[in-house]
Amino acid sequence: MRPYTDSVVVTKTVRAVVPFVLTFGLFTLLHGTSSVGGGFQGGVVLGAAVVTLAFGFGLDRTWEVLDKGLLTGLAVSGVVVFGAVAFAGLALGGSFLRLDAFPVPKSTVYATELVEVGIGFTVAGVVVVLFFELAGGTDGEGERGGNRGGERR
């Protein structure tokens, strides 16, 4: 397989673009209630930034740098956070998914933003996992074989 990093242009471009993409992704993720964006959009942009890194620096190097525990945590967080917020509404005397039941000012806004951040983390984590699993996937003999669980940091 031809290495991905044979072009200086690609590496330099990725190096220059990724910080801006990450910043834009975080902005989109955190400003979902006040401007265009939200969890799904911001999360996809964040995940795409990591995918871009893989195109610039090679799949294996990027995968080695990624913290697998963090990735798993990200993928799970959306479901956990959304569930927690949903049941918290129930516990605080409201009903399931009642977002204005929290005893804080602008309860709906903060609950929504919490949920959005969770959604974004899940989407980002899942996009990265999908990409690297499809890339590394099922080739048992290749350079990124089946025992990737063992090379965790």
Add this chain to the structure above:
Amino acid sequence: MTVAASATAPLVVALLVLVVAVAVLTALFRDVLAAVVVFAAYSLGLAILWVVYRAPDVALTEAAVGAGVTTSLFLVAIRRTVRPTGERTLSLRVRPRSVLAAGLVGALLLSTVPALPAVGDPTAPAFGPVPEFYLTDAPERGIANAVTAVLVVYRGFDTFGEVVVVFAAAVAVLVATHREVL
């Protein structure tokens, strides 16, 4: 509204021509890599079209998912394929049956269009009391982006399910690749 519509009309026509052209090219390219790249251009054209139609949330998703992530997934998938040699990259030879099938499906979908309410029809469901409530209630709660408000506040069940589906996609891929631990 009509002034703005007439000002963007050439842009819309150009974008629609581009989208249809790259869609046809995607089908005609024999080289898979070229088809993937042209398909990314198709998504990009659609994304710009959504911006013109003032749906920036959809445009952002289309650009990131359609043009970005899907293309990269296709690219890592075709790493496993072999490039055919000696064949032309672009071939106009298509099976008549394929054209017929595509035309039939297209005609079937287009036949449902007259059932849609006309653009700007005041009796359309989009102008009913429920969207009216969303648009007045969301700013009162402090959420300026109505799309986010509908997704999380009013349609929370749907969105909760969606997040679980996204999570399940990762789980499914891990199960399919026989790797329960990352």
